[in-house]
Amino acid sequence: MLQVFSMPCGFLEFNSKLFFPNLEKGELFTIPVPSYLLTHPKGNVVFDTGVHCQAIDDPVGRLGEIAKLFVSRTKPGEEIMTQLKNFKLTPNDISYVINSHFHFDHCGGNEFFPSSTILVQKNEMGAARDPELRKKVGFDPKDFDHKLNYREVDGEYDIFGDGALVLFPTHGHTPGHQSLRVRVGKETVVLTGDACYTKINMDQDLLPSVFSDKDEMYRSLGKLRDLRDKQGATIIYGHDPQQWKEIPHAPEPLA
Numbered sequence: 001m002l003q004v005f006s007m008p009c010g011f012l013e014f015n016s017k018l019f020f021p022n023l024e025k026g027e028l029f030t031i032p033v034p035s036y037l038l039t040h041p042k043g044n045v046v047f048d049t050g051v052h053c054q055a056i057d058d059p060v061g062r063l064g065e066i067a068k069l070f071v072s073r074t075k076p077g078e079e080i081m082t083q084l085k086n087f088k089l090t091p092n093d094i095s096y097v098i099n100s101h102f103h104f105d106h107c108g109g110n111e112f113f114p115s116s117t118i119l120v121q122k123n124e125m126g127a128a129r130d131p132e133l134r135k136k137v138g139f140d141p142k143d144f145d146h147k148l149n150y151r152e153v154d155g156e157y158d159i160f161g162d163g164a165l166v167l168f169p170t171h172g173h174t175p176g177h178q179s180l181r182v183r184v185g186k187e188t189v190v191l192t193g194d195a196c197y198t199k200i201n202m203d204q205d206l207l208p209s210v211f212s213d214k215d216e217m218y219r220s221l222g223k224l225r226d227l228r229d230k231q232g233a234t235i236i237y238g239h240d241p242q243q244w245k246e247i248p249h250a251p252e253p254l255a
Ligand SMILES: [Zn+2]
Pocket: 101, 103, 173, 194
């Protein structure tokens, strides 16, 4: 049976101005770094792999300069491998890993999935291969450049061909960002990734300060808002501390 589980893969403390640049003065707030397990009858799927476990003890050593922007509030056990272990699963049980994009808090655990097929948009992989561009958009090869089975998808992609799990492009935060539409019974759940950090960003049509293409990110945000407001989809925002408190987490299903 297809179920969706939200798994905490750590927490980071940021200045809220990074999320809401319209604030006069930001304050420190702690955001969740989620990963999701989707149990499709034809195979298990993981959406995003969180921050690499080395960053729990040594954020600067693992992540470099970017670690100066936040304080890690992640505890041991809050990373993808332990989360899967709680389900009695190992990476060998995961058919597909989806990377919404290649930022450190979404693909840090990729290296632990050598036998899974990793689904990433063609534009994202293109940016990752270009040394100048990847630096500009904040990708670190340590996170994704391993001997892994990447499959590049271009635009919409129906993972099992039955309409249950459909990737769709939401470029703009990064060159090849993608989100996932999940059909569970009559319900549609959308995992936005960083195409929309929080409900506030969607309600106020407010971009965060991190994007690779402003116009494209506005278009993607609009597309996600239409799914919510015109089609009744449940939106799971990328890093929303308020929503995180309200939704169920593993072992309880989200949908
Ligand atoms: Zn991101």
